[in-house]
Amino acid sequence: MKTTTSINPELQARYEALKSEQPKLRIRNAAEALGVSEMELLELQLGSTATRLSGGWQSLLQEVESLGHVMALTRNEYVVHERKGVYHNVSFMHDGKMGVAVNPDIDLRLFMWEWEYGYAVEVPSRGKVLHSLQFFNQRGAAVHKIYLTNKSDKAAYDALVTKYRAGDQGTPATVDHSPQAAPTVIPDSEIDVAAFQEEWRKLQDTHDFFPLLKKYELQRTQALRLAPEGFTQKVPNEAVVKVLEAAAENEVPIMVFVNSPGCIQIHTGPVKKLIPMEQWFNVMDPDFNLHLNLEGIAESWVVKKPTKDGIVTGLEVYDAQGELIVYFFGKRKPGIPELESWREIIDEKFDPACLRMAGRSAGVEATI
Numbered sequence: 399m400k401t402t403t404s405i406n407p408e409l410q411a412r413y414e415a416l417k418s419e420q421p422k423l424r425i426r427n428a429a430e431a432l433g434v435s436e437m438e439l440l441e442l443q444l445g446s447t448a449t450r451l452s453g454g455w456q457s458l459l460q461e462v463e464s465l466g467h468v469m470a471l472t473r474n475e476y477v478v479h480e481r482k483g484v485y486h487n488v489s490f491m492h493d494g495k496m497g498v499a500v501n502p503d504i505d506l507r508l509f510m511w512e513w514e515y516g517y518a519v520e521v522p523s524r525g526k527v528l529h530s531l532q533f534f535n536q537r538g539a540a541v542h543k544i545y546l547t548n549k550s551d552k553a554a555y556d557a558l559v560t561k562y563r564a565g566d567q568g569t570p571a572t573v574d575h576s577p578q579a580a581p582t583v584i585p586d587s588e589i590d591v592a593a594f595q596e597e598w599r600k601l602q603d604t605h606d607f608f609p610l611l612k613k614y615e616l617q618r619t620q621a622l623r624l625a626p627e628g629f630t631q632k633v634p635n636e637a638v639v640k641v642l643e644a645a646a647e648n649e650v651p652i653m654v655f656v657n658s659p660g661c662i663q664i665h666t667g668p669v670k671k672l673i674p675m676e677q678w679f680n681v682m683d684p685d686f687n688l689h690l691n692l693e694g695i696a697e698s699w700v701v702k703k704p705t706k707d708g709i710v711t712g713l714e715v716y717d718a719q720g721e722l723i724v725y726f727f728g729k730r731k732p733g734i735p736e737l738e739s740w741r742e743i744i745d746e747k748f749d750p751a752c753l754r755m756a757g758r759s760a761g762v763e764a765t766i
Contacts, residue, residue: 409434410442426540435538435573440517444567451516452564455533456497458516459508460488461558462531467549470504472542472656472663476694476723479656479663480687481505482547503685505664512541512660515571518559521545529555533660538573541660584615586624595626601704603732619720622699629702633748635695638715639679640747641726646670650739651729654688657722666729694723700748708735711744 409432416428429436440448451458462468462485469482483503490497490510497508512535521528529552531544546555594614601607611621622630645652646669654665665686673680681688696718703710707730714725728740 409438413439413442435534435575436540437515437534437538437571438573440519440532440534441571443519447520449518449559450564450567450571451518451531451559451562453516454562455510455513455516456490456494458531458558458562459485459497459499461561462544463488464551464554464558465544465546466551466554467547469545469547470506470542470663471545472506472658472661473540474656474658474721474723476691476717477656478687478689479654479665479724480689481663481665482685485544502666505666506542507662507664508542509660512536512658516562518555518563531558535659536572536574537578538571539659541658542663581617582615583617583620586620589614589616589624591624594621594624598626598629599704602706604703604705604710607703617720618714618722619697619699619716622701622714625701631700631748633698633700633713635692635698635715637698637700637713637747638690638695638724638726639674639692641713641743642669642672642679642681644743644747645740646672648739648743650737650743652740653727653729654686655725655727656688688724690724694718696720700744707733710736711741713744 412432413428416431417423420428423431425439426436429439432439441450444450465485467482467484469480470485471478471480473479481503483501485499485504486501488497488499490508495510497506497510499506499508513533514536515534515538517532517534519530519532521530529546529550532540533542535541546552594610594616597610597613601610611618614621616624622632644650649668651666651668654669656663665688667686669681669683669686669688671682673682677691677693679690679692694717695715697716697720699714699716701712701714703712710727710730712725712727715723717723728737728743730736
C-alpha cells in the first residue's frame with residue numbers, strides 16, 4: 399500500500415501536541431511515536447522551515463563542496479555518525495547509481511537508488527537555527543543529512559537551495575508504507591559450507607566479502623557462524639565500549655563505519671573524548687561525534703578477512719534483526735597492512751587463540 403503525505407490539521411495537531419508535551423523530542427522519535435515516517439512530519443513544515451528540492455542528487459552533491467566546511471550525518475536505528483569536513487572528490491559510477499566521496503574527513507559510499515526525496519530544512523537547536531540538506535528514501539526514512547557549521551558559506555547554501563528548489567511545494571510526496579518482506583534465510587543444511595569456507599580463506603580484498611555472501615545467499619550473521627575455524631569469534635556486547643576505550647587510551651587511529659539504507663559514512667582517525675550517558679555511549683571529539691545506543695546491540699563479532707595485504711580484523715556490531723549497527727577496523731589503506739596496535743587491542747580484550755589460527759589458515763604470519 400502506498401499513501402501520500404498531506405498537510406492536514408489532524409496530523410499537525412497531533413505533532414504539535416506531542417512537541418508541547420516533549421519539547422526536546424527529535425523529529426525521528428516524534429515520527430515513531432505518531433506512527434508516521436520522519437519525512438511525513440517534515441512535509442508539514444513546507445512553506446515555513448522546509449523547502450522541497452527537485453532531484454538531480456548527483457549534481458547537487460557535487461556542488462556541496464561550494465558550502466565549505468559542513469557536518470555530514472548518517473544514522474540507523476541505533477547509532478548516529480557525525481563527521482565535519484568538506485565534500486571534495488564526489489564522483490559517481492554505474493550510470494550514477496553508486497557514488498563515493500573519498501577524503502580524510504568526509505568519506506562516503508553512496509547508493510543512489512535509495513535517494514528519492516530531498517529538502518532544505520531549518521532546524522532549531524539550542525536557541526539558534528541550523529541550516530541543512532536532508533535526503534530520504536521511498537519509505538520516508540532519512541538516508542543522509544548535511545548541516546552547515548559556523549565555518550560554512552551560507553550564501554552558497556542559499557544559492558544551492560534556490561537552484562534546486564522544486565517548483566511544486568504543495569503536492570504531497572508519495573511514501574511507500576507497504577510491509578517490507580523479511581529476508582529469505584536459507585537453512586545451514588542447504589549451504590555448501592565447505593566451498594564457502596574455502597572461498598573465505600582465499601579472499602584478497604575486504605570488498606570481496608559482500609559478493610561472497612550474495613553468491614551463497616547468506617545472511618551476514620549466518621555467514622559469521624559458518625565461517626572457517628579461527629576467522630570469527632562471538633564476543634560480549636560490551637566489546638564496543640572496551641575497544642573504543644582502548645583505542646582512546648592508546649591513541650590508536652581507527653575506522654568507524656555506519657550505514658543508513660543509502661549511505662555508508664566512515665570516520666578514520668583517533669577517538670578521544672568518550673562520554674557514557676544512560677544507554678548511550680558517545681564519542682564527542684571536535685570533528686567526529688558518534689552516538690551509540692548500547693541497548694540495541696544483540697550480537698558482537700570479531701571478524702578476520704584475508705587480503706593481499708594480510709589479515710584485516712574488524713569488530714562488527716549487530717541488532718536483533720541481524721542488521722549491522724556499526725563496525726570498526728584499525729586505520730589502514732589498500733597496500734598497507736593493518737596497524738599492529740589495533741591487533742594488540744583485539745588480542746588484549748578477547749581470547750587471541752582463534753585469531754592467531756586465522757593468520758595461519760590464511761598462510762600469513764599471525765602477529766597478534
